[in-house]
Amino acid sequence: MHQTKAVLLLSGGLDSSTLLALAVKEGYAVNALSFRYGQRHDAELAASQTIAKQYEVVQHMIMNIDLRAFGGSALTSSVPVPLDRPVDDNTTIPITYVPARNTIFLSFALAWAEVLGANDIFIGVNSLDYSGYPDCRPEFIDAFEKMAHLATRAGVEGGGELKIRTPLIDMTKSEIIRLGLDLGVDYGLTMSCYKPEPGSLACGRCDACQLRLRGFMEAGATDPARYASGPARATGVSV
């Protein structure tokens, strides 16, 4: 069977792992792209490798880029990751925002897609991230897609239009989890935590852990991930 080639941004977290399961289900030949970008831990990269292998992607590439050189984020500098923060406070952009990260990630995906002759780039942005990060919003994705078409050979020579695929963009975290469970995703392999403890144990307290735990609760499911403090609970949600 001739499969449609795609490039997929895989962080090893819950969203991008669900995205991978979905793209594979839809029949894409997936080339997965991850980044060692100066994040403070390698746990999510280890997760991305396990998941890429499980889904038998065509290739899994890990690019090294040092966003620590710029700083400006709790994920790439010594600024503390906020813990136990009310995750519904979306009035300001969180300090975990990494400036232009998705722009950079999508730009590399674009380069690879052009070399591979792929017209589809998958990225697991969704409406929950959207609430805080500028580069998870639909209007950003639309603008990137327009720019990407003009940036490449197809914009001059004609040919396939590049599409940025964001099937999770309008879904809540619990809807993503339900979709993933239907697709058979093993969420025990995924790593969402911004600040895991030794042994790749999720902290249960950073924004990413809280959103994830609340998502599982709302989905009526149990998170199989291993947490540092036993059965973790989402802040501010009665159980």
Add this chain to the structure above:
Amino acid sequence: MHQTKAVLLLSGGLDSSTLLALAVKEGYAVNALSFRYGQRHDAELAASQTIAKQYEVVQHMIMNIDLRAFGGSALTSSVPVPLDRPVDDNTTIPITYVPARNTIFLSFALAWAEVLGANDIFIGVNSLDYSGYPDCRPEFIDAFEKMAHLATRAGVEGGGELKIRTPLIDMTKSEIIRLGLDLGVDYGLTMSCYKPEPGSLACGRCDACQLRLRGFMEAGATDPARYASGPARATGVSV
């Protein structure tokens, strides 16, 4: 004096060196950004360091990114760089095109600009490159600028609009050279060649050398760069 901060993409070639001289003349506090991206030689990076130092930029950062992992270009793979090619043949995109390179470079510049609080990004694209490379065209730059605004804090929180500054975009190579000579640029320090020979001698035969040599000829000036084969001449131009 409070200066306006800018990020400037500096390759060490003729165009970006002229661009730097112009931005400094206009009073910008320049943060120069160069890339070790897997190009086959370090001569242009060495040139960028010399030039950045001469113009006393605020900072000069060299980012390491490995575009060889993707391949797809004579500049980042073992595909030969074309020599003695008629440089007016603009019917196809040259094999020296590096997929999505300017998109990637501008994305890093965007990240740095956001961290620095700079609203101006300078890139030395011009109409000659435009003839061959999709990501040197004005419509690409416009689309990138729109995307960039949506990608960053300013797109959510308001504040300064990011501008991609391309003062050379409508100039011919000879006009750029005349501008640079007026600004006092020492073109002997710059390196344009795609395939320099040992000792950082320009080959005089690749597209970049030919366009440069023709530009100097049309500007009525002598190129002070050192060429491998003595006084080099642009192909197809009577002297």
